[in-house]
Amino acid sequence: MEISRRNLFKWAGFLGAGLALPKVVKAKVLTPKEKPLPYLDSEVYKPAVCKLCPALCMLQIRVVNGSPVGVAGMQGHPISQGAHCPKGGAILQDLYHPDRLRSPMRQTGPRDSGQWERISWDEAHQILHDKLFDLIRRGKPEALAMLAAPIRDIRHEIQKRFAQIFGTSNFWEWNWPLATGPLDAFKTMHGTSEGLFYDLANANLVVSFGWDWLQSFLSPVEAQRAFSLLRRARLERRTRMIQIEPRLSVTASKADEWISIKPDTEGVLALGVAHVLIQENLYDKNFIVQWASGFEEFKKLVLKEYEPQKVSEIVGIKTDQIFQIAHEMASIRPALAITCRTSRFNQIAVHSLNALVGSIGVKRGILATEAEKYQLTLPPLSIPKPKTEPIASLDGIPEAILAPSSSPIEILWMERVNPVFLSPQPAQWKKVMEKIPFIISFSSFLDESSQMADIVLPPHHSLEAWQYGFSPTLEGHGVISFAPPVIDPIYNTGDHGDFILGLAKSLGQRFASAFPWETFVESLQKAVKKAGADEPMKKGGWWEYQAEIANIASTIKTGSKKIKLASEALTSVVEGAQDPSHPLRLYIHVPMAYSFGEGAHLPYLHSLAGAHLGEQWETWVEIHPYTAKRLGIADKQEIWVESLAAKIKARARLYEGIREDTVSVPFGLGHTALGRYARGIGSNPGELLSSEMDVSGQIAWQRARVKVYGA
Amino acid sequence: MGSFAALVSRGFTFEFNSNEHAASRGHPRWGMVIDLDRCTGCQSCVVACSVENNQMLGSPEEAAMGRIIRWLKILPKTESEGSRVRQSLIPMPCQQCDDPPCTRVCPTSATFINPEGIVGQVYDRCIGCRYCVNACPYTCKFFNWGKSQWPKEVEQSFNPDVSVRDKGVVEKCLFCHHRLQRAKDAAREEGRDIQEGDYVTACQAACPAQAITFGNLNNLNSAVSRLASSHRAFKILDDLGTHPKVVYLKEG
Ligand code: SF4
Ligand code: SF4
Ligand code: SF4
Secondary structure, three states, rough: OOOOOHHHHHHHOHHOOOOOOOHHHHHHHHOOOOOOOOOOOOEEEEEEEEEOOOOOOEEEEEEEOOOEEEEOOOOOOOOOOOOHHHHOHHHHHHHHHOOOOOOEEEEEOOOOOOEEEEEOOOHHHHHHHHHHHHHOOOOOOOOOHEOOOOOOOOOHHHHOOOOOOOHHOEEEEEHHHHHHOOOHHHHHHOOOOOOOOEEEHHHHHHEEEEOHHHOOOOOHHHHHHHHHHHHHHHOOOOOOOEEEEEEOOHHHHEEEEEEEEOOOHHHHHHHHHHHHHHHHHOOOOHHHHHHHHHOOOOOOOHHHHHHHHHHHHHOOOOOOHHHHHHHHHHOOOOOEEEEEOHHHHHHHHHHHHHOOOOEEEOOOOEEEEEEHOOOOOOOOOOOOOOOEEEEEEOOHHHHHHHHHOOOOOOOOEOOOOHHHHHOOOOOHHHHHHOOOOOOEOOOOOOOOOHHHHOOOEEEEOOOOOEEEEEOOOOOOOEEEEEOOOOOOOOOEEEEEHHHHHHHHHHHHHHHHHHOOOOHHHHHHHHHHHHHHHHHHHHEEEEEEEOOOOOOHHEEEEOOOOOOEHHHHHHOOOOOOOOOOOOOOEEEEEEOHHHHHOOOOHHHHOOOOEEHHHHHHOEEEEEEHHHHHHHHHHOOOOOOOOOEEOOOEEEEEEOOOEEEOOEEEOOOOEOOOOOOOOEEOOOOOOOOOOOOOOOOOOOEEEOOOOEEEEEO | HHHHHHHHOOOOEEEEEEEEOOOOOOOOOEEEEEEEOEEEOOOOOHHHHHHHOOOOOOOHHHHOOOOOOOOOOOEEEEEEEEEEEEEEEEEEEOOOOOOOOOHHHOOOOEEEEEEOOOOOEHHHHHOOOHHHHHHOOOOOOEOOOOOOOHHHHHHOOOOOOOOOOOOOEEEOOOOOHHHHHHHHHHHHOOOOOOOOOOHHHOOHHOOOOOOEEEEOOOOOOOOOOHOOOOOOOEEEOOOHOOOEEEEOOOOO
């Protein structure tokens, strides 16, 4: 073995162990089994913006001899603060994934046939140009629909502007409801969802209604940090955490108390708590008088329909527990009631509690800040409003396309989204795609949705191109982060922003003048200059804007300037129909490894998913030991989980941390595409869901009923 | 005493930390404290360790045989008493025992404890007899049953400071020993002694909850030695006489 500086490093510390070996093993021992370590000619640490989720942490990438070989969080960066989440740690597997697409592709066989040919970027441009030009010529701009990843950067702005100039209102951001705050409740009650934040890192009491926030917060790194601070940062008071969830999730196991309710009944429980607060005069009257509207109707409804005894039967807990939650929320001020973006009913019911206890617009409660205004934007342009309304809300797209005889959408443009995997009833979305005449997907991998596309365009990896991104911190401050490319693109990938600029130029003056930049980087540089942020831009870095913590008035954008206690969204007590043939409820959970439903293509993440049961690289079903015994199911047995919509195979795991009337399956596996580490591994519980909407018009993620039996 | 008593009743024994088992006097004695109250079980540390140490990718087949190697693993514990269920996820690197059972049984001295207390593993000397694997009460040693399969693209991301283990050898957490070598080298180049914070393990650096503290237990002013003598400190299975240098802080 060659003795290099590197090898010396490696062995120096171990030589002290001596080599007094018996003769017999000497020959064997002295035969080197390791490849010599490579020389280390150059070593640098480069800044990068992680784009594997919308949190946009900054990383430091260790580059040795020109290759990225190590990852660390960026010290001092307001979001990552030197750390990273499991996904960020695996970013090099994303970069060097053997199944990453290496050039633009055109499907040559029928959709989903897997027959592809490589094409050039110019050809791809021409094909899309012709399709778009045809829509312009026929005066049907609304027949272009765009589904965009919810990442806030200038490429996203360029794409959005393209849709606006084109004249379509069918532009949707793909938000993952289980990893987003209750934006719909904010919109309904405050008249805006912008700038509202849970002051998680400072809270006194966190009552989480069904949000496994340690696993699926918008920013995973900040969620862990907030938890750690809540636990150990403040000497004067240890934050109390109550987790209300059918399953003993990681968050539930770290909370002070776990209250296990039936799936999808969080809203009913919240209104039961509201009942107690109102009945016992424990609510914040001053706050309600000054800042809320619709209280009388709300009160009437809640007192009539959500009496604790009745609520306890629906949600499946003891009546006492409802009183206990109410009393704690009334006494530990300000109490924070949090939930994710599942049904609108649940969101509104839970957020109403924040109004009742006066936790809005105060520190340790719901903050409002103006962080958003600091993000870099393109110069304003007045664009006429599209002539037609969007065909539907995001959840309503399948119905809007499948119902009429011909698809109202002729071109579907997807940017890093995968509805055929990430929606309830993926088969439904597949049908949608079959009906749309032309589909283009910007994606680094052939995922389920890209397999249905006619053209797939692979963008540069985030380590291969200039990055800019905006994200708000937990405290509501704005952070803009920049990083130049860490390495040159490895393959014939392209810049998504540049491609759109090129397309705009070729579509005529109206488009060209809205995009007066040659490249995405030029547009970024101009925006940066305007903001006076040239310095961090040059070498990579970030700017943090200490946004003013606004007063309560600025959280409210309703006509009445009051928070609307929206009783009309809450009218009926929702209890799904009993179905004796499917006696169990299904609760879907999302492990951190697959947060945002993504990540199954990265092998290291597979090893994390079910640590509490020693599960990895497969889909399991958590089933209570009593239930399993009753059904004759043994631990680790392969079973079917069957709903009215479909059945999937998974491994039964007996787990005391799940209700006896419920089974839980992790979301994230069961891909039929997405490369060798994802395809064919595990099952997708999304298939078990129906496309049924709940009373508030949103897809019901947690309402499926199932039966389980041996496979 | 709530969850502390719970941990004990779950079969963990403990010992309040003392420095009497220093591997040798006058050297640093590297140790780690993991605060279970802060740790959320997110496993950023597990991925960071895998990336840093070129660990195998894994596959469903290897998972089914229990052959996936993660030097830092999560020890799960779920317990129920009536309707009350408790669960802990405990990150477990090699406990870096001061009196390691694994080294005593190795016929080739492939595993040994160095003067700074790090339990090393020289792959070139390992003959794969797996005595040490069986001797480790913490199941922190891993045997390479097969040749790791790496697509050539992925090989480009290997950490050049750490070699890739071959079939038939045993591997384990080395407290990112290569980072110590680098830290010493950097300090030497600057003409000074190695200081607190120079030597940071990959798992510690990654942890968003700052649950992991690492450093010299022999330096009574170091954060790690202060935390190791906290009233919340305990060690896992310390009654076996292994004297781990990984100290846990109980929840609550
Ligand atoms: S990274 Fe930190 S919080 Fe996450 S599991 Fe590891 S020690 Fe725990
Ligand atoms: S934990 Fe196991 S492998 Fe590590 S030093 Fe102790 S006995 Fe050896
Ligand atoms: S100290 Fe290094 S080798 Fe050991 S668990 Fe942590 S990252 Fe892995």
